[in-house]
Amino acid sequence: MGEEQQDGAGARRVTLRDVAKLAGVSHQTVSRAINDKGEIDPETRRRVLDAARELRYRPSRFARGLVSSGTTTIGLLVPDVVNPFFPELIAGVIDAARDRGWQVVVSSAQDDVDREPELLRSLSGQVDALIAYLFQPDDVVAAAIGGVPLVLMNRRPRDPAFAGVDIDVETGVRAAVRHLVARGHRRIGMIDCPHAQDPARRAVFLDETAAQGVPVPDGAVVAVAQSMAGGESGLAALYATRPQLTAVLAFNDVVALGAYRAARDLGLTIPADLALIGFDGLSLGELLEPPLTTIYLDKRRMGELAVAQAQKLIAGEPAPLVLQGTELLLRGSV
Amino acid sequence: MGEEQQDGAGARRVTLRDVAKLAGVSHQTVSRAINDKGEIDPETRRRVLDAARELRYRPSRFARGLVSSGTTTIGLLVPDVVNPFFPELIAGVIDAARDRGWQVVVSSAQDDVDREPELLRSLSGQVDALIAYLFQPDDVVAAAIGGVPLVLMNRRPRDPAFAGVDIDVETGVRAAVRHLVARGHRRIGMIDCPHAQDPARRAVFLDETAAQGVPVPDGAVVAVAQSMAGGESGLAALYATRPQLTAVLAFNDVVALGAYRAARDLGLTIPADLALIGFDGLSLGELLEPPLTTIYLDKRRMGELAVAQAQKLIAGEPAPLVLQGTELLLRGSV
DNA sequence: TTGTAGGCGTTATCAC
């Protein structure tokens, strides 16, 4: 085989110099033509561009990044792209990044916590900062990312090197409890999820019910997997031990969806027989009949805040924890 | 100019050589220590690693990519990350990419067609191939990406340089029509969307109804915006001119959701008064009561196929159009 | 085990 020019096997990359040779100029002139820089004879320029096209020349992002500073890239790792909680958050990150001229490499743990370390490891080598929604503890995470700036999205970091954006569940949960009490509910249960690193929702729930003088007996709070199936079994469990409950707060909307279905299957009418409140404010809750009342969280904004935190980290500035508030969004299930 | 990078003042990037100096070795030894290569005295290694940590050294991905081949990165541009059609597709792309050790930079046009060219332009400089769901015509796209391999996801490319993954609507749409006819429906309407580059759904719909001897008069097919609001107005328009319709096929599930709501608002019971069929097979259709019957499309697989196409393009192999089939998914709205 | 060249593809600087 004579020339290595073909696209097939031993195809060396086409470089500025190849183009230069074909156009009969120096590689520097080619650079000028490609980047519309400096004064160039229009005729030369055209010739160079033609040669570049003919050779299918494409500049190397690595070489460019090496000499100039390169595009800032952030890595985003979420548990599962398909979980309806995340698309909005991802959109927030992407949009905020774009406003800064940054890129976002998105990665998914495919709902498997054990993949987090490896994914973090491979991501961290390719980005300027990481934003992640993780379940692995901070020390495991720290070992995996080796010094790359990291913004945690679902908990308050213990490692001071990490920045964080966390949910302020207080106002939302208290408002929900108060609203239920105002509606006359005295038997209120909760379907919690254990995986949450901080038991904030449950704690606030218990605190506010107590403040309202509403007792929450044993068996009125259950913990289930963070999924629709979890919600279903959660409601079934609640109903089995505490059938007198008239209202239930779910860990989040996905769990609430399962509870909603289970309640229906039990022959309960919502909200007449059972009031149900979710958490997150997913728009798909509007599809239900009646639509799901929920504690609303601006997920898009959380993503934007995370990018802002990442920016501080990259700049070497301090990035104290940021909280995103929640509020009760009345729809129809209460 | 770019001295604003690290810690305040004139912070140059920390390089292998800086670490080398601090550790009292050559930069080459540092490289060995960092990459666990070759034989290194454990003691030296430790010293180097300590120095690296102290200096917060992080290797430059650009320099690395320049000398080795660098991670393959593909750019993914979708109209809107939040539209429930896309997360599954994105997940398919990300997972397929991960199986190959590739990365995915995700970008969103924020539902604004006019942003496509600029986004393509900036993405194309940073990736080895593009996968995109676009509305701009091929020539505009070609001008924006300048020779970067591109896989189109929602139409058959006219430009032979592009690869494509398209939806085969045939089997699904025909099955839907036949099923409606078998159920006794003789007055079938359709809510179409004009933005679709090829009128495949409508054409097949008309063809199959004709084949079944079911007339589709004027006014029984309307075209609306591809959104829930479009679906609402579409059903209202249909009902205004053709109130005798007993079944409606929607362009997709999101449009069907709007139609579903509008039908309810008109006092129609689904499926007794009106049968409704969507397209895409979004899982959120299951939340409705009754759940939405739909023409199912494996969106995740479409994403995987797109990555496979991208791989061929990158390898310089031919990448003939690939089709992803559809099938009727009976739920409860028929 | 460790250090010394050399080059990866680009852009910037300065002569010509």
Add this chain to the structure above:
DNA sequence: GTGATAACGCCTACAA
């Protein structure tokens, strides 16, 4: 206007 030449930060030889 155009062309040498020198970085950019790293890795792969090869030499010590």
